[in-house]
Amino acid sequence: MRAAQHTRESLVSGDYVMTADDFAQIAGTLKEMSGIVLSDGKVALAYSRLAKRLRLLGLASFRDYCALIDSPEGSDELQAMLAALTTNVTRFFREPHHFDTLHEITTRELAPKARAGDRVRLWSAACSNGQEPYSMAISLLSALPDAASHDVRLLATDIDPHMVEEARAGIYRNELLNPVPAQARQQFFQRFDDDHLTARTSLRELIRFNVLNLIGAWPMKHKFDVIFCRNVVIYFDEATQERIWARFAHMLQPGGYLMIGHSERVSGPAERHFDTIGLTTYQRRAA
Ligand SMILES: C[S@@+](CC[C@H](N)C(=O)[O-])C[C@H]1O[C@@H](n2cnc3c(N)ncnc32)[C@H](O)[C@@H]1O
Structure with a gap:
């Protein structure tokens, strides 16, 4: 019972509830798609980058977001999620x-x-x-x-x-x-x-x-x-x-x-x- 309650708690305080299960699903999906490991230390980063997606899509919680990316209609959103969670930092002649x-x-x-x-x-x-x-x-x-x-x-x-x-x-x-x-x-x-x-x-x-x-x-x-x-x-x-x-x-x-x-x-x-x-x-x- 205690564990079940725990999984419904939000990991980050903000407009949307993101439970440990939601984060685990997002991290698992990202790793399967791209190889990228989203460690527990990246919860706040994932929250802030994906909260923008929830706002844009008019979703109420990360549970709804997870349901979307898990559904056949979610393939475009998977691409958007990947883009939101990857780091694209680069420079001309970086590491010259x-x-x-x-x-x-x-x-x-x-x-x-x-x-x-x-x-x-x-x-x-x-x-x-x-x-x-x-x-x-x-x-x-x-x-x-x-x-x-x-x-x-x-x-x-x-x-x-x-x-x-x-x-x-x-x-x-x-x-x-x-x-x-x-x-x-x-x-x-x-x-x-x-x-x-x-x-x-x-x-x-x-x-x-x-x-x-x-x-x-x-x-x-x-x-x-x-x-x-x-x-x-x-x-x-x-x-x-x-x-x-x-x-x-x-x-x-x-x-x-x-x-x-x-x-x-x-x-x-x-x-x-x-x-x-x-x-x-x-x-x-x-x-
Ligand atoms: C930090 S940038 C590095 C760019 C450039 N190589 C540099 O060093 O300046 C990382 C890039 O890797 C891409 N990336 C992440 N996972 C990838 C994967 N599984 N296959 C191919 N590219 C990937 C991201 O989209 C991002 O553009």
Whole structure:
């Protein structure tokens, strides 16, 4: 009886009742959809982000919200819930050492490979609103200006369709471009309106944008020379992280490179496939 009463208490004080059961259902659904773990410490965050959804939908409580996301009519709301609960923080040239390394790798290995007529593939595996893949493309083009006339492509994917849309649109507030060197800004972006710049065709044409869930199927046929997967697996549990590292090992060419976020590290059985060659930078072993 006491336990039953306990589960009806709200975990957070506010306009809506969110019980421990409601939170557990939301956290379980999010993990199943995306791999993201919503720990108990994130109750207040989940409440405040989802309370906006309840208000918009005119729902009276999180119990009603949970019933909606559990119903066949709830599929659109599941996407909205995912978007509300994920963190999309990103920046042009975030963790800049990776872009210096990409420039060096391009000069030393990828440019000769492309000029020899071979396929060169790069992947930004959680691209958010596109600042990461555009930064990668700038680094690549600075070392291989004629990349578009070779078989060179950059795949940019994210689980959130709205982020992929924004990335594809490639329109950013002027101040977001501050980390981009002035000459590259001039060369690869143009005025959209007084407050925004947009990526030029020379930058866009290298990139293919798609929705892809890292814990789902990966339909790509070819292996990659470089994978950036930064600041996303940190939200997954250890077992999920280990599976993803193993899948990256499989998807990288021998000698290919994996760049990960500042607080992440390759762990588990896949470790034996990688050499650490720099800060959060790994190289796939040949065998
Ligand atoms: C914090 S951002 C990182 C963006 C960029 N990689 C960076 O480091 O600046 C995390 C991104 O991961 C995406 N994400 C979360 N779970 C994902 C999953 N299961 N598959 C693919 N992307 C996911 C989110 O939508 C979000 O855009």
